[in-house]
Amino acid sequence: MKFLLTSGGITNKSIHNALVDMLDKPIAESNALCIPTAMYGHPWVGPGVKTWEFISGKEENPMVNLGWKSVGVLELTALPxxxxxxxxxxxxxxxVLLVSGGDALYLNHWMRESGLAELLTSLSAVYVGMSAGSMVMAPEIGEIFVGWTPPSGEDQTLGLVDFAMFPHLDHEMLPDNTMATAEKWAAGMQGPAYAIDDETAIKVIDGEVEVISEGHWKLFSP
Structure with a gap:
């Protein structure tokens, strides 16, 4: 599977072009499924209006509203x-799968419970994550991002990429998401860790990692 792991969605031309290249055909000819599940686990974004805005393409972060041939909803909590x-x-x-932000551990739990997690590596689709939808692909998210607590009590996630992500770097609405905070977070990670702002995405194809950015980011090596 191909992964386009974003902080804030398809926010600029560089990330948009990377997505089209990964699809290997125009967006207008591509069918999408959006996954809002992570939102239900986060007190800031769901359930309610924010979830509807994501599904309907009314939110500020460009993902669902890019002009897809069709968009459906895949709600992981219903699949079992x-x-x-x-x-x-x-x-x-x-x-393409369009996976919203929210709570990464809640999303991880339902990806596993639903059976989607075991399918991902066999899919030909492009996986586009936003915030928690990207973080869930990492081996772990780090203690500072733990909100919803899984039954295991741990912060492990799917581990389909070998690096962790700190999204929304220097976001005006998140004053604690500074580079200094990211450095402290990265010090607790077991492997490589990226801090990325909303103008940055990480593209992964067959294990090869490429940063796509019109903003700023930093790689912390263990």
Missing amino acids: SIDKDRWIPLVREID
Whole structure:
């Protein structure tokens, strides 16, 4: 699977071009599924109006509203209660998964419970994450990002990439998301860790990592 891991969505031309290259066809010819699940676990963004804004493409972060041929909703919390034959074929045929921000550990839990996590590496789709939707691909998120507490009580996530991410670097609405905070966070990570702002994304194809940015970012090596 191809991963485009963003902090704030498809926020500039460079990230947009990277997405089109990964799709290998125009956005207008591509079918998408959006996954809002992470939002329900975070007190700032769901449930309620923010979740609807993401699904409907009304939010400020460009993802769902890019002009896709079609957009459907894949709600992970519902999947364990329906037959796999009703949703797995849909996921296998889709061109792109658009995964919202919210709580990364809540998203990790439901990716595993739903069965989506075990499918991801076999999909040909492009996975586009935003904030928590990106962080969940890392081996761990770090204690400062723990909100919803999973049954295990730990901060491990899917580990489908070998680096961790600190999103929304220097965001005006998040005064604690400074480079100094990111350095302290990175010191507790077991492997490479990126701090990225909302004008930055990390592209991963077959394990090869490329930073796409019109903003600022930093790689912390262990």
